[in-house]
Amino acid sequence: MKHADVKRVGARTKSLMFATASLVLAVATTGCGSECVDAFDCRNDNGPAPAGQQWTCAAEQCETRPIQQLPEEDAGTEPDAGTEPDAGTEPDAGTEPDAGTEPDAGTEPDAGTEPDAGTEPDAGTEPDAGTEPDAGTEPDAGTEPDAGTEPDAGTGHPCEAAPHDPVLGTLQLQAGFEAAGSAPMPDDVLAVAVTPGPTYTVYAVRGSMQAELYSLGVWPDLTPSAEPLFNVLAPEDRGATSGIFPGGFLVHGAERMLAGYTKSGGAGLVSLYDITTPGNSSYVNAPGNYSAAAFTADATSAFLVNGMGLSDVEGFGVYALVTSANPVASEKVASLPETAGGSGFSAVANNGVSMFGFVVPPDYTNVAYAVAPSVVSAALSSGTPFALDAQTEIDVGSDFNAAATFGDGVAVKRGAYNATYEFVTTDVSRYALSEGATPGAVIVGERTPVLSFADQCTYVTQMTHLGSDLLVGIEDMNGERLVRIRAVP
Template identity: 55%
Template structure:
């Protein structure tokens, strides 16, 4: 069935139509019709004329005149007399007197004239009960719209607002092109970084905190020779783990299934460096509990283990290194890999990207993670303690005995718009396998998008925040206030 096509009427055309319609109705209602056509119309409408008078229709209007002076209809041509010279007739000039009634005395009604029109005095000019502003306007013209270039920026945090309970300490410049960085366990924090985001991604030394400077000497190519020589695109991972003996970092490719590799750089013996197959690897964190230590990898497989999204482990406490599947994701509602962090009390924060296209994360007790590593039986992540972040987030890190995330959401252009950086304390009771998640504590608030957080990286019990704005890129160390 074919239907008629309807068109929207612009709002202004509606008002014009209404005005035209109203005028037409008014015109028809009041009328511009003649009052009369002939004498009979006048008599029919007005009745008998006064005594000695008769009705006449002149210029379509009813008037009376003395009987005996019949009206002469206008022939439509000027009279035979000379053209009016412009001189008034022979009668006296109108004296300006109105009709026979007296001139209006100006008295509005029968009552006396009000001697005081209102009760109040003349306005003194004071706008209200308060004093007159001695300087109502400084006279300075408007400086124009506020932009990121004109907005004041703090030297450390830019336009980010540090919240109560946290302290910003040292800063260090962040070189361009850094896709990942990380420090050694400490107390002297040695830094390494991955520079480059494609096939040329490589590992470099950056010195020790806070005197960071990217070395010009490449230490290791973090992409396998096969993928460097191949035709598919390479995407460097956003993580770097330094356990004091090795530096772990990874990448994926644009081929079907997002294959990739985990790079293991041996600090003491670079020639012993190697790669492990690691499809869909996305994030990682170092874990330690008693005699058990591992690098937890959030991805789709590791080495020769069966593939599938989950948490895998490179068991660094084993010699030689071992691999194990640590956690299974829920059977439904999982779309992609997620974020991984381990608090300094050993509680792991493990997550994935769910069916609502939002990152979610769970707290897992260190004893539970250690048991999964040593037994080879993966834990079920869906049965662990959810960390209710309250929104999506695009980065996560340990921050003392807790996890910190950069919260926000994606806009219609698929750009992440951040709202705040918040921390959740994570703890377990003695002998308990259950994690208690603390209330959200805002660390940094975004008042605008002039300053953005580019990364969150652990530094011992503190966190490094990558900050970018008009003043460049830098790392800022944040601590929980004592």
């Protein structure tokens, strides 16, 4: 989708999203008018907030702020934004305003502190506060309910009482799959990618406004590098305090890493890091870049970017950044239908079958199509884009807000947006993809559940692939970690 975190938005913000890239850039450059009215405008115009972040509209300017997790110490009384109801997903209902901040039932004023009917003046003096009404007796602010005593206001939240597996949390692994190791993950990771085996080096984009590329080490014994390898932001955008929105993707292909970011108004760039020769790293204009995947066929290697343009070509579609060309070349490989409301998710299975998506108005639900490698190769060699909606549709059966390679298929994180625009995940499922007997045809397998969500106490923040396995980022009250999931042989 163009912007996955908010889709049921007003006509005013939708019209901004659909404006031509040149008009959007012109408005952004002149600073004409306010940037936003509410957080929905920010998400609609600039894309999803980075993992662990949420959009806010402050002084008519879009900003990202950390999503507040379940507090270690709770205000203890109802209502508490960190307690029920809490969607537990991105963005989190337990964010500002939070009952866990001032005023706090467990802080001043506390009926169990001074003045206290049991202190001076003494309840035993005349008039005797120990008689009725006795502030030290019923009702006793120092007793039930007492935010600072037992029963503790920090209890009662369903996530605190729910059993948490040390690896999967409250997620439930489905038949046919197993967890094959895990490793702690830093809490500021926006996106993860892994090099091909047999030695799997894990890379990550870390930070928020100042996103940088780091090595996390070799799986599974991760030791994050102290210094960044590369700045995801081009020199002219570094040091900005607002209006920079790092993307939620990082892709490895042909000894390069590709990340991206957008700016207020929809402008954006993709960052191409050369692992072998860092001095050859570069930045390429890519307005509205939303997702990307790596594609290889014969001697051709390319990053496929789903967005609003690449280099000097604009318009919603899928674009190729051909890294096997010298110099690196850009061209459009797929066109979205006129009915598309914006860009969507991308992944390429290990057998070369691609998945590209877009969103469909009026609900802005994500849809996905499978594309044979021969179709992508033909578009690359001829320079003629194919129509994405003419390819084989993947019947996901619901909305989804993430996708990744999983062996000879793709995994999607399914669910739906609730009334407050929070994505409530139901499951992570896999779809096998293979080429059909007819040239250009694709066979889509049945949905195979991988992980199910019994609640929203544990959620998936990342999805990428590690060889033929799925690597997911998991976060809950026990912290963040990467978990490798593979099909049982």
